[in-house]
Amino acid sequence: MKRRIIRRPVFSIIFSACMFALLATGCTRPPTPPAVQVPPAKEAIVMDKAGLAGIHQGKAVDCAACHGKSLEVDDNETIVNAKCRGCHGSLSDVAKKSKGHINPHKSHLGEIGCTACHHGHTASRSYCLGCHAFNMPIPGSGVSASEKKGPVKMDESADSTDIVVVGAGAAGYTAAISAHDAGAKVILLEKQPITGGNSMISAGGMNAAGTRMQQARGLKDSSDVMFKDTMTGSKNIANPELVKVLAEKSSASVDWLTAIGADMSDVGRLAGASSSRAHRPSGGAAVGSHLNLVLRKNATDRKIDVRVNSKVLQVLRDREGRVTGVQVEGKHRGLYVIHAKAVIVAAGGFGANAAMVESYRPEYKGMTTSNQPGATGEGMKFGEAAGAQLIDMKEIQIHPTVAAGSRILITEGVRGNGAILVNQEGKRFVNELTTRDAASAAILKQRDGMAYLIIDEGIRKSLRQIEGYFHLDLVKEGATLKELAGKIGVPDGALEETVAKYNAAFDAKNDSEFKRPDLPRPIRNPKFYAIGVQPGIHYTMGGLKIDTETRVIGKDGKPIPGLFAAGEVTGGVHGANRLGGNSISETITFGLIAGNSAAKVTMEK
Template sequence: MKLNKIASVMAVMLLTSGVAIAKDQSLANFHADMDSCQSCHSKPIKVSDSETHENQQCRSCHGSYEELANEKLKFDPHASHLGDINCTSCHSGHSKPQLTCNNCHNFEIDMPFADTKEKKKWDAGWNQDKIQKAIDKGPVETLDVIVVGGGSAGFNAAISAKMHGAKVVLFEKAPYTGGNSMLAAGGINAVGTPQQKKKGIEDKVEWFAEDAMKGGRYKNDPKLVKILAEESADAVKWLESLGANMDDLKRSGGARVERTHRPSGGASVGPHIIDVLRKAAVDRNIDVRVNSRVEKIVLNDDKSVAGVVVHGRHSGYNMIAADSIVLATGGYGMNKEMISWYRPTFANMTSSNNVTATGDGIKLAKEIGASMTDIDWVQAHPTIGKDSRILISETVRGVGAIMVNTDGKRFINELTTRDRASDAILKQKDKYAWLVFDEQLVEKKKMVRGYEHLGMLSKANTIEELAKITDMNQLPQTVSAYNKYQKNGKDDAFGREDMPLNLTKAPFYAVKVAPGIHHTMGGVAIDTDSNVLNLQSWKIPGLFAAGEVTGGVHGFNRLGGNAIADTVVFGRRAGEHAAEHALKK
């Protein structure tokens, strides 16, 4: 029997007051004492890996996140940018709860039942004996296409495969989908869109490709870059057809014109796109299973794909058969061991990545003989909040912020590529910098309010006051000179071409930034069909990949706005070709 609304209110009152809750009592015992195990579970008890029934029970009693949101709280977990994720992402019935927000942040929030004993994590290791037993047992389920990873690339692949007639399941190891895509703050680069036409922006596919190649130091695969440029406008159109708003247009570093498309109103692009893709998957009845880690790709004797072994949080180890697999697991930016091995100079650097970016797809592919491309190239983003893991979007500079050193002096063109900007910051005496902007930018960039909310911004009513607060004694002279350059339309100091805003409207803001690991450019080698290649550069039949798990698209340095384009363009291609391969057999 479900808890009724009155019981639910009473439960919340008890939780918040601390009365009648034993020190080591678990959430499960608390609910069982009030009613029974069926407060949360079905009868007989059978928990799916996605914990679907349990999460439905949470909401039936306590309401949706929208209903639970509380504007009076300084930090409200129920209004997170992660969106409508499982309640069990934070609240655990039988073990210590964990605030998912603190995977990136350091919020001091008391979790109910925080004294519950912590149990060993279900995904703490990879058990090779159990993997082999699952293979020996044989498949428990047969599909056309398996998609591994629930970020933008994975969702786009799954939706594309389903629309081409395939039976698809998407597996995500985390308790919620989104991956690194959820954290994307900039936008999606595209050429030849109605948005560009409306603003009178001249752009060409050739320019897009040239900018990407130049940014990647000409180490990109030209064939992949050509596809990225040619299909970028259709990628925006595709997202809009699914319900996305891509009406705002900005310029990112390394681009010669405004081609970074993003939601109007200044919202972050990542949460918006993931929200749209999640709904699109539901609307198309695509089976998305979280808490499900793919731990092995199984091959037939002829080296074609036979399926995968999935380790589910509750279902254990099982082999799932499929004729096609799409790897969309992201990069390895949060795997310290891999960073230390492939890019030792970055070993102690902070990372803006989601905790899920541990290189699983690369390890799965290497194990079966897949070839790697540019695997040792890791991008440092120049503007991660100093002493944090919070990315300050490149579009903050694109919209009008200037970058200065600790003395308050500009030292580089703010719209240069990420690698050059990172190198320039690390050459400054304190190895960090400040981004400086005014209220005009805040009005255009809604996400900046989030930085203020997190306590990352220094704020003052005058530039002189801001200089004093931040100890940047030369900031007033720098701002005065920049405002003259902006008015005249020519940056005599560093040749910045696009200066959309001056710095004249109070209040004025500054945020400390320093380089941190942001994107791994290298990964699994693919061809133009997103088919994974083996060590002899032959196709591995039935294995496809898209997004940050792959190499070749970005060369040695990725331009801002090209990552989302990569996930949409090649995610769609991977899904389409995976479906074609599976259905022709």
Template sequence: MRHLSSSRLILGCLLGLLLGASPMQAALPQAPGFLAGQHAKNGIACAECHGKGRPVKVDDNETTVNEGCVRCHGSLKEVGAKAQGHINPHVSHLGDIACTACHGGHRGSWAYCGNCHGFELKIPFPATVMKPAEAAPKPPQPASVRRRERTDVVVIGSGAAGMVAALTAHDAGAKVVVLEKQPITGGNSMLAAGGMNAAATRFQAKKGIKDSVELMVKDTMTGGKNLNELELVKILAEQSAASVEYLTELGADLSDVGRMGGASVDRTHRPQGGKAVGAHIVDVLRANAVKRKLDVRVNSRVVRLLENRQGRITGVLVQGRHRGFYRIDAKAVVLAAGGFSANPERVAHYQPTFQGMTSSNQPGATGDGLDLGAAAGGVLKDMEQIQIHPSIAAGSRILITEAVRGNGAILVNREGKRFVNEITTRDAASKATLAQPGQSAFMVFDEGVRQSLKQIDGYFHLELVKEGATPEALAAAIQVPPQALKETLDRYNQAVAAKADAEFKRPDLPRALTTPKFYAIEVKPGVHYTMGGLKISTRTEVMAKDGKPIPGFFAAGEVTGGVHGANRLGGNSISETITFGRIAGAQAAAAAHAPVKP
């Protein structure tokens, strides 16, 4: 072991502990098994990454460290342009994230992509065991905290609901702090693929699509088996077109319109060419947050909501990765921390039959936001209503968007036969798929469907697609009876020509499957969305057990219950996050500006 001087040992311990290393790792800043050691080996001093301040400080966003990464290696885009290999993690739907989301100086590095993807990624000095934030035990909560800040509004969670709430509150004149426990922003919104439902928009009108608020309400209530709260559904539909306009004004492209399961007409808005909607919207929201210089903090877990003797929410207790515990006093708090689909134990608690199912969610969707709300007196409702999605790529956690079926793909079983209306509701399609041999199905489409939806290219990139020059060749590739698959396609194409699906009553038949090549992706149902959550008012106030709103406390997005009932329609999630995020942000700003009652 290399001898270290006492001064270098102390500095090493300080730097290492700040970056989450164990005491032994901290004492060995030049250990070759970590990036800091490799940097030292190459003659790069600590100050190149951490700055020259004494004592050395690292904020929870690891700003200075990441500036050092970019200064030496270039931006994420520049690194991506130089990277080699089939899978390029530096060019992805995650956007322009911090280098330290994956790379550690005094701890093992790990690929954030590995939370959802099964492919192997080489990374310098990988961690032996990957331990994202939610895998750690619940942090202790100290009796007293000396470090204290003040702001007008705190937003917990940085998905679409949280970012929209923050932007809205800021634009209404409030000082806002956004807190995100993960090392990157975006939440589940970043993974949203299909689009955003909205009724009676100018983009529908331009395409001659006749839709109405009333029809969107009817479809949503029917899809949710009428367990939805009607007043919340009405707000979702009535303000959906305005929410599309809001995003458009921020710089989003939602001009393409398609259809998702359970919708009576085309109302799913997405970028031109059918690109994934979530990553696009998150990038737009991030850019607007930067433009406004919003205070957005990652690696910052809220461990408790603070309240006064009158039961008003007055702030939050935060555990920062480097800063440790501190409190933020606020005049209003917006909870937008998402659901719990990535918490298998909690899913199995509410739905034992879902035990062991994979999840399509990002790793932060563990439900700790629900715990915060419940601990503050909020009422939980519909917690057993958990949605499984019928098309997660077999052997992975990658969601194959419903828009592929909406654009014409069909589902066939291992006998090469259709077995369900492909654009029925997700619960019905999942149930039908689980009843098939192997509890999986093949999503079959042709070159015409592929060209109609840009995001399908990503499935090829991830090597999830089997192909064949003819239906028979595709059948051989996926090991189903060739003649059966050909006959299935022939019958479906005849239905398209006749504009009537006699077999399964599929209402929308956008195109025949006749253009070579022919493709298939094996899919299985997996846990996708939790419809239950905190009960809110039409003003997004979190409701207490006495039926009254908790003062100063608002919530939006998947952390709430009531909008979707027993089953969420595809395309309604993004719509919900934008509409109710806007309401929550406006209400929080109003509460922050209102005189405090004695």
């Protein structure tokens, strides 16, 4: 797990994290993975005065100051990050010293490692820039020379555990926690330098029917209605058995999250739902970053072995076809094997893999994506190589409201709380709460394939997430609708006429023009705001075929012994179109099932 560093002046890391959007609280780091001594690479490490290693060399900081006396680095880069905190302070300490509109040390990512952004012998780069276009220079970003990498080393020692979980997003964390609580020993692997996956940037909420939160608000809903909504949204090609599990276990999944410390007290309505069933933190805060912190803390409290910078290359099977473990490439450890009685694949979708998206849907070439950089589809590839059947791979969802010119998703909750969509002529053109595929198609038919979300001060105050869009400079504002129209280039009088017509529909509780089923608020209270949006690649509905116990189904139609999967890496739950709020619901519900199913198998041996 550890690599010996050639004894030259090396990097100390200036404490940093990254910024996607808003504020967050801290969380503890995962436990240190077991260490294995690996011979040093033959290639020398080239120093550059512009890099962090050179900067620290100039300040007479030696290797041991950052790496400890052993000069070893594990894949979590545990010692380096601890030394960095000891020298520069905690993330919150450094955040207090940061200047500028965007504070890279105060983000929804929580307490991540310094080395996610800062590197000693390669160019440092803020992790934020994988999704954002901030002007964010950091020390060591000007390095011109880098470490010369030789062939990947092979560590012939192997680790053993009961269950390996691949992917540390919401599904992976949930599976790992539930398997641990069922008595299994678990190793959770994540290829990125931070945990969270796409779940971390999920915004709208978690769909669940018949919950205590709904009942307290007098909201009528049921698993039967959620089932029907989901099947309708999927164009009736989703697997009804999986959808039934999703709907019937959704309330229990919310209860489980609440029991481990999550705040799911707010309930809103998202597109395609017949009732308000999107559960999220109080005030309508983003659900994904909150759950990531809660799940990360629970894994840490249980001392689950979480390893970042650890990419799974293949699932290993014996001659009878039973899963026996995985082969891993660690950033520092190199190639090694983990023997396991079961493997749970929770490695996410492929929305950030432009070539893979284009291979299934050529018409999406060049389209922006709302996905984080790690969503590249490896789990589907090594799952298929292990004999798994892939289904619904051409079903790729386009989200209607990605901030124009960016990768930042504008949550469906904005429309759910009352926003309207207008085109560049200032006119409404669609029911804002129709399904995502229909809304996206409608926007793409407008001039320049874009539209504007229009809100007022009342809608702004109704949803905490909206403040993040102001923070990221995505919002135009006006004291009057006329002033706002001028700022976004809408013809004089058109926006005022459209909003007046919408407000009349609100008063009458009847949107006769577009049949919007829910009109929660009028747009009357100044100031008025607009956010330019365009459709972008958001979610991949296809993936590994599973059954209701999350067992992965092979090409022969039979479950592959010891192989399970949950989350966006799977297919069958959403069919041709996913409803907003069903992704987090899927990750938690099927993550719980996967953890318990895998633990049951390992306990039987």
